[in-house]
Amino acid sequence: MGDPLPLRLALPELRYPIGSEPEKTISINQHLIVAYIKTVKEILGNDEFNRIRGTFLGPVIKLGERSLKLSAKIVHAVLTKSIKTVKRHEAWFHFGAQPMRFSIREFHMVTGLKCSGEAREPREGTEKFKWDFLKGRTHTVKDVEKQLRNTREDASDERFCLAMLLLIESILLQKSLLDGGTTFTLDYVKIAQDMDVLMTYPWGRTAYNLLLKSLQRAVDKSLDKNNYDLQGFPMAFLIWILESVPLLQYAFSQVVPILSVQPSTPIFLCEKYLQIASPQLIDVLLIEIKDHLKVTCILPPISNDPEDEVCMGDEANKDLDDMADLSKRGYKFKIRD
Template sequence: MSRRWSLRGKEIAVDDEDVVPAGLPERLFATDRFPCERINMYSTIDFLLCVRDALNGTEEMAMLLRSCFGTLFRFPVRRVLMGKVIHGMLTRQVLTKKKYELWPVFGGNPFRFSLVEFGEVTGLPCDEFEEGYSIDYELPATEENYAYWERLIGPDRDATIADLVAMVLGDTGMPASRKLRLCLIIIVDGVLVPTSQIQKPSLKHVNLVKNIKNFLAFQWGRESFAWAIRTMKPCPKKLRQKTLRILGFPLALQLVAFELIPHMQG
């Protein structure tokens, strides 16, 4: 057992097998053979600015800042580079047998990106899911399950996150409780766990937001990380494609790099 320091300066114990040896493992690509293609990330960080504008100065915004989502509103949104930086890190990683870790290399030194680092930079809860839960589970599209959707969003079952943004910004007379719930859906399905290029509300998330306490207690960090890591560790062939689809919240990888390599922030 050895010791290491977390991103926030806390000393933690790690297994010796987690420590990268002095001689780096094999890289995914040779150092002069990196592909230079484009990443298509479904997460839209600007939706956080929309939520802040919609709830600015309200008790609902104050509650959000105190919640598990509070750290999201302190991100350097205007300075993130997203696709270009993240693609560079994905192509400059060393190979690891661990399914839920990345080891990008910067300046000749690798750094780990795992659920631990994801939770530290996002502040999101990353504990275990309830037994039997799967991120791939979707509620059946029954009339019963759409009943609350119609109360919260309306009759349009093809509504997008952009539609929800227009609703919360445009309807000044909207009840505060409804606006808060719509904003929570925008955060989750537009920023943390979008699963399509045109982001849409998830039926299971809409039903979950009926109870705000349960919604805020959900393990959003683990959910978002799970979606991201499964698409951030593609085979080399996919990284050479003209576009690469990344789900979840891949910005967390850049935020980890920002904390470890401060001069990257410019």
């Protein structure tokens, strides 16, 4: 742990040198994921909603029903500690001078969403639902909600597909809270009309790409502002931070007890969180300077997770890989490194 840094390793450049990160009082625009969960549950009733709960959205719904809010100060503190990299499909940060990676694998570990596999096209000849908002070129979640409310109660599959679309778009794919929210193309609607495609589509990859681009844009252009947006599902990024820095998790969240016996099906990280606090920025930064701080560079696998090795092709970055390997082997980086 006290060994010198290998001379052959060139550490990546930081977005801000350590000690010069912006420490402004900021807010991050966010939408409450519980809002449309309550709406869908009210429209469907318990029995139909339990069918939704049993799908790939189950872990995210469990988190949403706990009404947890995004801690802007924790998220902002880590965004200001970005490590520059040529990799386009993952983001690297440091905390207490220790590196940590956020990639599609970590997004999947938090949400349980399908992130691998082909994005299948809706099948030709599949019987289509006749939805009013298909007459236009775009739609909003309000259009989907209206259609769901107007669909017959005995049309269970149609209601199921509409409810899934409403939750996917409102929780995972929102881009704006202004002027009635995000306007979507009809591509997702066409997917929702084919239940097999809807249930096997890699929604996690779509949601991750939206969130990652939003994080990258914030790092490049917004960290010196008093207010900025994060798109998609930024709660996944916050939970990844808490998992990567156990002292932050201990100080600012409450999680369910760890099971002594591993279940046969994976328990995804978002299912653990009962409460998340909203500390001040100074409280987060005080955690960073603690002597016994530990940071996990790459999260360990979840038991029985079939997508643990999910990844996206990216540019090679040997110095970054070597840094991650050193961290995994127990080297504790120092500010002077």
